[in-house]
Amino acid sequence: ATVQAAAPHQRARGRRGPGLVVRRDDLRQASREGRESNLVLFVVDASGSMAARQRMGAVKGAVLSLLLDAYQRRDKVGLVTFRGSAADVALPPTSSVDAAAARLESLPTGGRTPLAAGLLKAHDVLRVERLRDPARRP
Incomplete structure (x- = not known):
């Protein structure tokens, strides 16, 4: 040049x-311009209403589908669920379809809907991931 x-x-x-x-x-x-990688974090209501309507199957399918597409782009997908009185990281951010399938096999449902706890947990996960990889877009 x-x-x-x-x-x-x-x-x-x-x-x-x-x-x-x-x-x-x-x-x-x-x-050199590297490919941009993304982080998709699902925050999902796992309360009793989700169990009654059998919607967790759709959530699992969406997460696994995104992971299959994300593999080539080096993206990561994670899942935070909230139910009862707390929120849990059901799937830490990963690009591994196999690991995700194993973790998503049995997601517990039931209880109340602590939305604030779910959003706070998601914020914590995003903050940690930002420290691990500042170039990754949430």
Whole structure:
């Protein structure tokens, strides 16, 4: 790239002989742009109403589907569930489909809906992941 930047100006720079006249503003540096990776964190209500409507199967399917798509892009997918009086990290952020399938096999449901606890737990997970990999977009 440096040679391409300098070549068109050789006559104006008074070049004599086989070499190129290269100035500071001709210098170019190659930069590699890596692929951006993302973090998708599901925050899911696992209370009794979810169990009654059998919606956890749809949640598991969505997480696994995203993981299959995310594998090539180096994305991560995680899952925070909340029920009863607390929230849990049911699936720590991962890019492993096998690990996710094993962790998602049996997600407990039932109890009340502590939405605030779920959102706070999600915030904690995102904060930790931001420290681990500042380039990853949540």
